[in-house]
Amino acid sequence: MTSLRTKTLSLVALLAFGAVGCTPVADTGSAPAPSSTTRPADVEPSPPTETAPPSDPAAPPADLVAEGTALEQLAGIPIKGRAPKTGYDREQFGPAWADTDRNGCDTRNDILARDLVDIVYKDGTKECVVASGTFLDPYTGATIAFVRGNTTSTAVQIDHVVALSDAWQKGAQQLSAEERRQLANDPLNLMAADGPANGAKSDGDAATWLPANKAFRCEYVARQTAVKAEYRLWMTQAEHDAIAAVLSGCPEEPVPLREGSASAAAAAGAGAPAAEPAAVPAAPGGPVAYANCTAVKAAGVAPIRPGDAGWDPKFDRDGDGVGCTS
Known part of the structure; x- marks a missing residue:
């Protein structure tokens, strides 16, 4: 009985404390009290960050x-x-x-x-x-x-x-x-x-x-x-x-x-084609063709001879069997 009475009195005390200590405070719109980490009153707060002015349009980023x-x-x-x-x-x-x-x-x-x-x-x-x-x-x-x-x-x-x-x-x-x-x-x-x-x-x-x-x-x-x-x-x-x-x-x-x-x-030049580049095969193993000696030289295969990949008789203007020599 003593134990039950003691528990009952403790519960009543606990409920009474909650009714007093946990009463909600009405919102008055005021700021909460400063905590221990709040900046002291004599220190000016940092000004808000200002948006940088637009840059000179002529200056690149x-x-x-x-x-x-x-x-x-x-x-x-x-x-x-x-x-x-x-x-x-x-x-x-x-x-x-x-x-x-x-x-x-x-x-x-x-x-x-x-x-x-x-x-x-x-x-x-x-x-x-x-x-x-x-x-x-x-x-x-x-x-x-x-x-x-x-x-x-x-x-x-x-x-x-x-x-x-x-x-x-x-x-x-x-x-x-x-x-x-x-x-x-x-x-x-x-x-x-x-x-x-x-x-x-x-x-x-x-x-x-x-x-x-x-x-x-x-x-x-x-x-x-x-x-x-x-x-x-x-x-x-x-x-x-x-x-x-x-x-x-x-x-x-x-x-x-x-x-x-x-x-x-x-x-x-923008859109201006340069000298004809060396042609590449349309598919692996396909034939190689050069538009002219400029393309042959650009490909690094000059002078070119009969039997070489991309050979064409038009490259041998003087008939000596060697093309694109100059």
Whole structure:
């Protein structure tokens, strides 16, 4: 009995304590009392984080400027004023269209062979002189039927991406005669172009002229930047800003690779086919065919002989049993 009475009194006491200690407090909207970890009253709370102001639309996101981009290369180009044109002459850059790569063909025909398709060579020139072909102009997007001739050759011209006059006024005066000759004949600085478009460009830089074909502008200014970096030339502030504005829309545009590299054909022009590449078999074990000696050389199989994969009698113009020797 004593045990039962004791338990009953304990239960009554417990219920009474709960009725007092657990009574809910009405929500008055006031903040709860600070805990022991609450910041002291004399310490100012941190201000709320403000939203960063919008960035300059001409400035590319920093995380997109990767190593090897045209933007990164642009950052290393010196900015100076344009020097006087005094002393400039085309002859300062050596004879026009010299055979600097010693392949037996002049530079103009090398570039036509690189940038045109459906090429027909002039007989007796060992596939050096381009007689006709089809050209997709990257500057305008137009397709041009090229025919060699006194009144027709000018339809497709060879543009110095960095004009020689512009180069002269931005550092080329300090180059050696041989360096200037290389600059004038460097495939990196040369592109087949629509004649009227090339005439409109004249010796302008990116601040005064850009291709009408906007899809090609990123590649165009990237190539100008690469040429100026290669030959230690500078830019004016206006030119630099114009190129930066273009590249802001394509911050991952790569630095154009030099001729002969695996991706050099991509630097020849947006949508402008380069020299015919080596054809690949349509299926494993299928026949190999080359469009011309340019493709044979690009595949690294020149000279080519009867019995070699891809041999065609058209490669042996002089009948000596060996094709694509020059």
